[in-house]
Amino acid sequence: MKIICSKSNLLKSVNISLKAVPSKTTMPILECILMDATTNQIKFTTNDMELGIETIVDGHIEEKGMVALDAKIFYEIIRRLPDNDVTITTDSNFVATITCEKAKFTIPGKAGEDFAYLPVIEKDESLTLSQFTLKEMIRQTIFSIAVNENNRLMTGELFEIKDNCLKIVSLDGHRISIRKMPLKKEYSDRKIVVPGKTLSEISKILSGEIDDQVSIYFTKNHILFEFDQTMVVSRLIEGEYFRIDQMLSSDYDTKVSVNKKEFLDCIDRATLLVREGDKKPIVIEIKDNSMELKIDSAMGSMNEEIDIEKDGKDILIGFNPKFLIDALKVIDDEVIHMYLMNPKAPCFIRDDEENYTYLILPVNISQNQNR
Amino acid sequence: MKIICSKSNLLKSVNISLKAVPSKTTMPILECILMDATTNQIKFTTNDMELGIETIVDGHIEEKGMVALDAKIFYEIIRRLPDNDVTITTDSNFVATITCEKAKFTIPGKAGEDFAYLPVIEKDESLTLSQFTLKEMIRQTIFSIAVNENNRLMTGELFEIKDNCLKIVSLDGHRISIRKMPLKKEYSDRKIVVPGKTLSEISKILSGEIDDQVSIYFTKNHILFEFDQTMVVSRLIEGEYFRIDQMLSSDYDTKVSVNKKEFLDCIDRATLLVREGDKKPIVIEIKDNSMELKIDSAMGSMNEEIDIEKDGKDILIGFNPKFLIDALKVIDDEVIHMYLMNPKAPCFIRDDEENYTYLILPVNISQNQNR
Structure with missing residues (x-):
């Protein structure tokens, strides 16, 4: 094999490929990037068996061939090369020589045959979004997936297409995040769970550009994202996702409108008195025209x-401050609306169009209050 | 006590004070900032028993007094306050209340009496430099102090005043860094070792501004730096520093002039094939008009x-690449000069005026070559 690519093109493609290189694996071949120049295109593939990425590299093929090179070493080499054309050649033993200007690296490679190729996805109906929208919807929900694997479904996000609307949901047992996006075309209804x-x-x-598109295809077991010169395939999480509709209610006894930044800064100040692992709630007392935040800990009080x-009744309610912070951080609105029922019922933060809904369970503060 | 300072003034002073707060100590009082408003000035003091800092805070004293507050908590509070005036009051039990706009913190404090005050330094002759110069001289030598404490003297730097010239020296057994700076005034000769x-x-x-001054005072056991509104006092390391003059030689058999950035980038590329802890030397072969760098490791070769x-003889010599990188990184010159004698003698990197001299011991590569 002999290929010539610019350093910047290589670096861009390697950076993409690295996202599907497992950090630990019992199959050393998976730590490699498969470089396939057997056709008229240079294609880099990586696969950690759950997530697979294939990306086309702009460059010139002088001699067709294929090799698998250790992804991390290859990345480190490319990153440090001068900004110029890079030539990659392999010999019959798959030893690769990487040259750029006067620098010459020689590293061992592997035949590509053992490589776990990506599953072939049958592309029928595709959902097309701007890359900006998908990136934002992920950012605004991903924080409330569960970290531990006790319940696999909680480590993923629900992608639901219904009534020509895409809904992404994540939950961890203490809170639910929902983002909705009306779709421009007609789509058939779908419900899948994508690994976080x-x-x-x-x-x-x-x-993240609003003008760049991403196409999404679904099969029974896989999701495929296609954008730019890249294809990302992922397994889905099997099982039926939680029924959240019964937990969502539009009733409320108290509605609060508050400046998001002021609220966030205030909670941020309060939490500095809480040591990590300590489960101190932040107490919020809502009265007409003002809301008082209070925290009391061994370190002091604020x-x-x-x-x-x-609108509505006064209320005294406690929260895990982290849950409020996580939700407030991803909301772009200047003023947010909170809907509350009573100190034991979930609090909802949502916009009028319900493009986003954040449900947060309160913390029992009656004990604290009786002290 | 009741004082009022702007958030930004407080933050600046707390940031300075934190540098002398020990991360671990058996004396909890040392984790505090002593706030002294008993005179007409607000003064923050911290002291880890080796290093002590006193800094004046611009602000207004409404009621004289003194209190010691946990430095890290106080810093976290100030950092998060709105950008406005901050009022700090204490009651008779040294409980401090910190208010800013509508935010109010209450944290426990301590009486200042137990605090370890800074030693009083008799100020006789002072050495005055620009803050830029001192900062640069430290940056250009500090990397070659020894990390472990087997030899206390190696964990410090020699400050030597001789013939109206300030010389700073550090060494770790494998290399020596020397920076010299001619002084504008006459000073008496001195030799002290300051902790790294x-x-x-x-x-x-x-x-780091060239127009800001710093005054340095020496006593038998301490060094005092005075600049802006801050005083830093440090103990010195006792003992006689290493005699390095006999190790420095201006003889050479080979003189090499090379572009610093090219050389540094090239060594940087070579080292990516060396795993941490692996003691692979970089081999440099110097011929007329060109220098070849080679490295061979289990990961590949370059x-x-x-x-x-x-000028002079050809030479083949090996180095620990880290030592070359450390020295090259802090040199500002575009072209550097290396002086070599033979593969077992130290290599010198120095400028013509000897404002800087970096001595690096080579690594034996004869074994590698015999393979």
Whole structure:
């Protein structure tokens, strides 16, 4: 094999490929990038058996061939080369020579035959979004997936297409995040669960530009994202996702409108008095026109008032401050609306169009109050 | 006590004070900032028993007093406050209340009496430099102090004043770094060893501006730095520093002039094939007009040629690449000069005026060559 690519093109493609290289594996071949120049295109493939990426590299093929090279070493080499054309050649033993200007690297490679190719996805109906939208929808929900694997379904996100609307849902037992996006075309109804890891890796590769498109295809066991010169295939999580509709209610006894930044800064200040692992709730007392936040810990105490607009009853309620912070951080609106029922019922933060809904369970503070 | 300071002034002073707060200590009082408003000035003091810092805070004293507050908690509070005036009051039990706009924090404090005050330094002759110069001289030598404490003297830097010239020296047994700076005034000769930790902390506080001055005072056991509104006092390391003059030689058999960036980038590329802890030397073969760098490891091999100017004999020599990288990184010159004698004698990198001299011991490569 002999290929010539610019350093910048190589680096871009290697960076994409690295997202599907497992950090630990019992199959050393998976730590490689498969470089396939057997056709008229140079194609890099990586696969950690859950997530697979294939990306086309702009470059010139002088001699067709294929080789698998250790992804991390290859990345480190390319990264440090001068900004110029890079030539990669292999001999019959798959030893690769990488040259750029006067620098010459020689590293051992492997035949590509053992490589686990990506599953072939039958492309029928595709869902097309802007890369910006998909990236934003992931960012605004991914924080509330469960970290531990006790319940596999909680480590993924529900992608639901219904009534020409895409809905992404994540939940971890204490909170639910929902993002909705009306679709421009007609689509058939679908419901799948995508691994959180896939989504966080893909959002690192997506350009985030509103004019760049991404096409999404679904099969029974896989999801395929196609964008730019890249294809990302991921297994799905099997099983039926939680029925959340019964947990969502539009009833409320108290509605609060508050400046998001003021609220976030205030919670941020309060949490500095909470040591990690300590489960101190933040206590919020909602009255007409003002909301008082209070926290009391071994390190000291803090309280602060914020101006609000309120409809309905006064309420005293406690929250895990992290859950409020996580949700507030991803909301772009300047003013947010909170809907509350009573100190034991979930609090909803949502916009009027319900493009986003964040449900957060409160923490029992009656004990704290009786002290 | 009741004082009012702007958030930004407080934050600046707390940031400076934190540099002398020990991360671990058996004396909890040392984890505090002593706030002294008993005179007409607000003064913050911290002291880890080796390094002490006193800094004046611009602000207004409404009620004189003194309190010691946990430095890290106080920092976290100030950092998160809105950008406005901050009021700090204490009651008779040293409980401090910190208010800013509508935010109010209450944290426990301590009486200042147990605090370890800074030693009083008798100020006689002072050495005055620009903060830029001192910061640069530290940066250009600090990397070659020894990390482990087997030899206390190696963990510090020699400050030597002789013939109206300040010389800073550090060494770790494998290399020596020397920076010289001619002084504008006459000074009496001095020789002291300053702890490396003191120098790295102080260089974080120095402004780095060429127009800002720093005055340095020496006593038998202490060094005092005075700049802006801050005083830093440090213990010295006792003992006589290594005699390095006999190790320095201006004889050479080979002189090489090379572009610093090219050389550094090339070594950087070579080292990616060396796993951490692996003691692979980089082999440099110096011929007329070109220098070839080679490295061979279990991960692969690399070689590259660089254009040079050479006087004297050809030479083949090996180095620990890290030592070359450390020295090259802090040199500002575009072209550097290396002086070599033979593959077992130290290599010198120095400028014509000997403002800087880096001595690096080579690594024996004869075994590698015999393979």
